[in-house]
Amino acid sequence: MKIRRYRFFLLAAFTIILFIIGIIPVKLAIAYYQSPSPQAILVLGGTPKREKFTANFAKKRRSLKIWVSSRQSQKRIYATFQAANIRDTRITKDSRAVDTVTNFTSLVTDLRKQKIHHIYLITSDYHMPRAKAIAFFVLGSQGITFTSISVPSNQSPESSLRILRAIGRSLLWIITGHTG
Numbered sequence: 567m568k569i570r571r572y573r574f575f576l577l578a579a580f581t582i583i584l585f586i587i588g589i590i591p592v593k594l595a596i597a598y599y600q601s602p603s604p605q606a607i608l609v610l611g612g613t614p615k616r617e618k619f620t621a622n623f624a625k626k627r628r629s630l631k632i633w634v635s636s637r638q639s640q641k642r643i644y645a646t647f648q649a650a651n652i653r654d655t656r657i658t659k660d661s662r663a664v665d666t667v668t669n670f671t672s673l674v675t676d677l678r679k680q681k682i683h684h685i686y687l688i689t690s691d692y693h694m695p696r697a698k699a700i701a702f703f704v705l706g707s708q709g710i711t712f713t714s715i716s717v718p719s720n721q722s723p724e725s726s727l728r729i730l731r732a733i734g735r736s737l738l739w740i741i742t743g744h745t746g
Contacts, residue, residue, distance in 0.1 A: 582741065583737060583741075586703075586707065586737065586740055586741075589707075590702065590703065590706040590707055591706075593706055593707065593708075593709045594702075594706045594709075594711045596709060597683040597684060597706075597709045597710055597711040598683075598684065598711045600683045600684075601682075601683040601684035601711075602684070603684065604630065604684045604685050604686045604712075604713050605630065605631075605682045605683065605684055605685065606630055606631045606632070606633060606677070606680070606682050606685045606686070607620060607623070607624055607627070607630050607631070607632045607633065607685065607686045607688060608633045608635065608673070608677075608685045608686065608687055608688065608712075609632065609633070609634050609635070609636075609688040609689070610635055610636075610666065610669050610687075610688070610689040610693070610697060611634055611635055611636020611637065611638050611643075611669075612636065612689070612690070612693070613690065614638075614642070614646065615690070615717060615719070616688060616689060616690060616717050617634065617636075617638075617643055617646045617647070618646055618650075619688065619717045620632065620634075620688050621646055621647045621649070621650035621652055622650060623686070623688065623715065624647075624650070624652055624656070625650055625651070625652065627686075630656075630686070631656055631657075631658060631680075632647070632652070632656050632657045632658070633657075633658050633660065633673060633676075633677075633685075634657060634658070634659045634660065635660045635661075635663050635669040635672070635673055636659065636660075636661065636663075637661050637663070637664075640659050640661075643657070643659055644657065644659075658676075660672060660673055660676070666693070666696055666697060666700055666732060667700055667704070667732055667735045667736060667739065667745050668745060669697075669700075670700050670701060670704040670705060670736075671704055671739050671745055674704055674705060674708050674710065677705075677708075677710055678708055678709075678710070682710060683709060683710055683711065684710070684711050684712065684713070685705075685710065685711075685712050685713070686712070686713050686714075686715055687701055687712040687713065687714045687715065688714075688715045688716075688717060689714075689716070689717065690716065690717045690718075690719045690721070691716040691717060691718055691719055691721075691723075692719055692721040692722060692723050692724060693724060694714055694716045695723060695724065695729055696724050696728060696729045696732050697714070698712075698714055699729050699732060699733050699736070700732050700733070700736050701714075703733065703736035703737060703739075703740060704736050704739060704740070707740050734746075
């Protein structure tokens with residue numbers, strides 16, 4: 567009896583995960599159809615180089631708001647953008663995240679409230695595979711698509727294990743609302 571119940575719950579969990587994974591591409595396609603061009607810029611903080619790159623990138627895209635998910639000081643971040651002649655009113659700084667998964671989970675509701683369906687996602691090239699994997703699940707589950715822009719670096723790509731762990735945490739967030 568216990569084995570049958572265990573198998574049932576295992577099969578149910580597997581079915582739910584497959585459903586979630588299957589529905590995300592549909593939501594991403596709908597989001598892309600609604601907004602074929604990005605409506606905002608999201609930069610994942612961590613290095614000043616990312617913010618400088620984003621400031622230069624944003625100069626050519628004057629209508630886009632810039633979301634900075636970083637624990638760096640607000641003063642330093644605003645100074646970086648001001649040096650590129652970007653007004654503070656375009657910038658929304660979010661410091662709730664403690665890691666890459668929470669970069670997305672802490673902001674996704676705010677993006678939805680702003681009716682944003684498509685963003686530019688900016689982070690370092692070594693970090694982009696993990697960021698894209700998380701964005702696929704977290705943003706995709708909420709109907710937000712993304713166009714990735716990598717900031718060049720000299721670092722080696724992150725390990726597959728680290729990416730898989732982030733995917734697991736993203737799925738946990740979709741199912742429970744918590745990242746673990």
